[in-house]
Amino acid sequence: MNYNTKYAVRLTLEERKQLESLVRTGRAAAAKRLKAQILLKADAGPEGSGRTDAGVAEALEVSVGNVHATRQAYVEQGLEAALERKPRSGSPRRKLDGAQEAQLIALACSPAPAGHARWTLRLLADKLVELKIVDSIGKDSVGRTLKKTTSSHG
DSSP states (O other): OOOTTTSOBOOOHHHHHHHHHHHHHOOSOHHHHHHHHHHHHHBOSTTSOOOOHHHHHHHHTOOHHHHHHHHHHHHHHOHHHHHSOOOOOOSOOOSOOHHHHHHHHHHHHSOOOTTOSSOOHHHHHHHHHHTTSOSOOOHHHHHHHHHTOOOOOO
């Protein structure tokens, strides 16, 4: 699939010099240098070769999708956005604060409910919701919280 017509890269002379310098010096992160190389090979301007996505991908031994994404970022957001990695979405929000964690640990250390030999993660999660400590929580979150504690369950 060739997306060149929609996302045609036409570097200015200044941008071309900047990218060539970035590739030549080797001081930038590998991912940034690779994106610079992609843009240089994809350049359809007077100085560039205007290779297709497949041609650039083959020359640099990367996926066509990577070439397309870099091309698209350049056209839609500019040179700096095309060179930088996308920011991570961040760490997931904690489900329990300190007080809620303390209540969970106290609950886990208490005797198991009637009919059960011990607390399961699902039982603990359901009990936290039943006691209105949290609105909702999964057994995996309960397990991660208990795993990071140093309390003895025996």
